[in-house]
Amino acid sequence: MTKPIVALVGRPNVGKSTLFNRIVGRRIAIVEELAGTTRDRLYADANWGGVDFVVVDTGGLEMADSSPARPGPTGRGRQAAGVKRPPITAQTVGVESGLFLDQMRAQAQIAIAEADVVVFLVDTETGLTASDREVADVLRRAEKPIILAANKADNARRRADAVEFYTLGLGEPIPISALHGHGTGDLLDAIVESLPPSEVEEEEDDRVKIAIVGRPNVGKSSLLNRLLGQERVIVSEVPGTTRDAIDMEIEFGGEPIVLIDTAGIRRRGKIAPGVEKYSVLRALKAINRADVCLLLIDAQDKVTAQDQHIAGYILDEAKSVVVVVNKWDLIEKDTHTMVEYTQEIRAALRFMDYVPVLFISAKTGQRVQQVLQVAVQVQAERLRHISTADLNRLLQDAIAHHPPKSKSGRRLKFYYVTQPEVDPPTFVFFVNDRRLVNFTYRRYLENRIREAYGFLGTPLRLVFRSRG
16 A cells, blocks of 8 residues: 655755654755755655654745745844845846746645645744745645644744744644754644545455656657557657656456556756656656566666666565666677676666566567566566475475574574565565574575576565564
8 A cells, every 4th residue: 555645845944854854763865054955855754653654855945035024023034144135127026936936836736746745844933935925825725734834943932933824824833843853743743643544445456567667768658658559658859758657558468457657767866856856756656556667778878877776766665677678779789789788787786686687679669579478477476475385395405405604603593484475475484583694594595485486577575583
């Protein structure tokens, strides 16, 4: 089941990244006094009161002029001494406010559309600004729960200052200090109360869901159109043309399949502010919904650092993978080229050495017919179940062939193994002390399982439980 999403929105430098780190319980987002430091979208799992959700840190929503709507009694928000502002003319107001307002509204609207709950962060130190009012105008018309959090309320005076944000028409502001943690418990209580109720398991969807993922401009939409046999999505040489995750249902081998085309995923720090940030969020959500991911790689570039990064996303979600090398028609080849490419890809994705590799051209249709065949085969492997008796025979043979080494005078002992789950295949080993299981022996056992039963393209979960 997909976890609900909580988006943190607000203008730059109001403390969104600090609050993000506070909620997820570790320092993930970069925190810097310089406005606009958060250039990429960050997301992480969070839990409060036993309720799981995903929190998303977004870039700041900014207008051309973000000066306070009124200076505070202590001069809060006034222009700093000695700082000259450029003259404001009718021309600059028309151009700047129109450009920045359009961008701000687009970001706010997409954040609202993607999130289940929106936390609108404002700053009690700076006070109410024109940008706050503009964002509030968008949020008031949304059919989503909006929680107003007044940050930097580090003392009684600042908490009193939070009252002015009532005028935004978004309900009672919750005074907090993301830096020191004051009031964040009340905020999290409000978030959890506003989350949608857990979805009741509806009729089980047994359709195979296949997501096409990869960097921008590697040919994802071209492959989707080729698989569909018609031009259903826009294909352009301009990276970033696809912004939504698009679901298409087709029939393959008499069975329904859902194909999910996604926006290109860029490396953190390379994600442009605005719509592209949320396109990446949609792609990550698509990975979460999928059974099998087609990781598209540009044959001209081979495996880049960003390809490895995307593979890591897929592995984190324990999804099955088929590596698809596109634009193979553009490569000068001899009899050894495909073997050499395969070796390089497996070396670069050595943490996924179990995945199949296909070489295709979405443009010409070369070997495209193999893509769904292999994806469906990988899904079947994902649902494979091995009997406990067969697994224990394999375990005994593995131990006899390569016994575990002792650690601090203690030797690891195995009692038995079973597979309680598929999707992904999960194996539980009962041992005398799970702390004696090292990475090398864990990998050895995984390799023995794969040698015997395959599990092509599918990650395996190995769980070790101590006796008692």
